Amino acid sequence: MNTKPFGVYLHWPYCARICPYCDFNVYKNRTNDEAAWIAALTQDLDFWANRTAGQKLSSLYFGGGTPSLAPLSVIEAVITHCDQKWGFTDDAEITLEANPTDAERATFADHAKAGINRLSLGVQSLRDDALKFLGREHDAEGALRAIETANDVFNRITFDLIYARPNQTLADWEKELGEALALGSSHLSLYQLTIEPGTAFAKAVDSGRWQPAPEDLCADMFDLAQAQAAAAHMPAYEISNHAAPGNESRHNMIYWTNADYIGIGPGAHGRITENGIRMATETALKPSDYLANPSATETPLTQDEAMTERFSMGLRLIGGMPLTPDDMFFDQANRLDTLKQLIEDGMLEWDQQNVRATADGRRLLNRVLYELLG
Known part of the structure; x- marks a missing residue:
């Protein structure tokens, strides 16, 4: 289970x-x-x-x-x-x-x-x-x-x-x-x-x-x-x-730890992981449309989209989120340099296991995410 x-x-x-x-x-x-x-x-x-x-x-x-x-x-x-x-x-x-x-x-x-x-x-x-x-x-x-x-x-x-x-x-x-x-x-x-x-x-x-x-x-x-x-x-x-x-x-x-959840009801969003693929789901917006067809459209997220969601949610937490040196985040060569620069600027902290936004980083989180992920 x-x-x-x-x-x-x-x-x-x-x-x-x-x-x-x-x-x-x-x-x-x-x-x-x-x-x-x-x-x-x-x-x-x-x-x-x-x-x-x-x-x-x-x-x-x-x-x-x-x-x-x-x-x-x-x-x-x-x-x-x-x-x-x-x-x-x-x-x-x-x-x-x-x-x-x-x-x-x-x-x-x-x-x-x-x-x-x-x-x-x-x-x-x-x-x-x-x-x-x-x-x-x-x-x-x-x-x-x-x-x-x-x-x-x-x-x-x-x-x-x-x-x-x-x-x-x-x-x-x-x-x-x-x-x-x-x-x-x-x-x-x-x-x-x-x-x-x-x-x-x-x-x-x-x-x-x-x-x-x-x-x-x-x-x-x-x-x-x-x-x-x-x-x-x-x-x-x-x-x-x-x-x-x-x-x-x-x-x-x-939401903040990137776990799975089902979204039901008009305009509800969900996230499901199947066979390693993160799926975004969304139901019909109008109540009448949902009542006539209570189902969701499903869209597989690209690796970049899934990573953006993971960091956007995880860095909201005061305790941060898991990030190890072998994470696919580092597949793009410039990201390690960007991470180090944000650490030097006092925006992030990283102990090779977990990354978290500092108090200054949380105040400017949208900017930090833009720098980190492009």
Whole structure:
């Protein structure tokens, strides 16, 4: 049996509202045909279970969109089907993304009864003005209620915060983050506000309605978050993610360590390795198309594409990634020289077994990757 981590990601494509910063494959919530969704998702799972016989799931992740808005019967059916087809490891993580609205908070106990053992809350901010700017449906008080309820229901919870918002000062961020760290979560994801093409925020910035925070301030906020979270015994284990020891996201570690995972649901991506070939999979984007044909296109990655993904993911981890002198990375003669130069520049560290980005390297990771891989 393969003992490497192995997971399933399910994309639920509906939201009650589309946030202005979001560029995910999401659609406004609508009445859903539970039977049709169960049939499509289980058909998709059946196909991949036959392809990956002998595996056990270490993670099942319900993402989106807002999967906590999915009918409970759909969530129950997927968990049951995964258990029947693969089975779960003893310490398997089953995560559900949710928002801190009163309606979703009322269903937390039902989700836990269905088998969810980790909740990921889209808090985004503890400030009412920021939540309004970010297009969220909850307020700060609602976020605090949701976190309190989640802590009562689930053994493990995480929530997100977005920093580097317009007019946010370093002192503002320090105070807000301090409040967040005191709320009892074992995991936090701290993301700099980025302006993605095609979003409402991109249009607002292009029209001059507001401008992103200056780069120097963003860097200061990043450094503050690293230090403040570490002091609260929740050090960074990945560029944007902080956890108490033992509470790292098992599902995201699948991505960052280049392990295999199945992607089901509209617009879901997956990565499967067969006969030494890394395969990228992607399902139909539109819910109606997926329901009519719940299957994925499969594209073999070239060696360079697979290597780019491996380094792009692995160097996000604070502990870095395996890299030995006989790695195919060094098949191109100039790469050893490039690696040595990045080490000399203080961007990377390498002990012949593992390569990791330094604190400076993580701040400039896109540039480091460009230098390293071209």
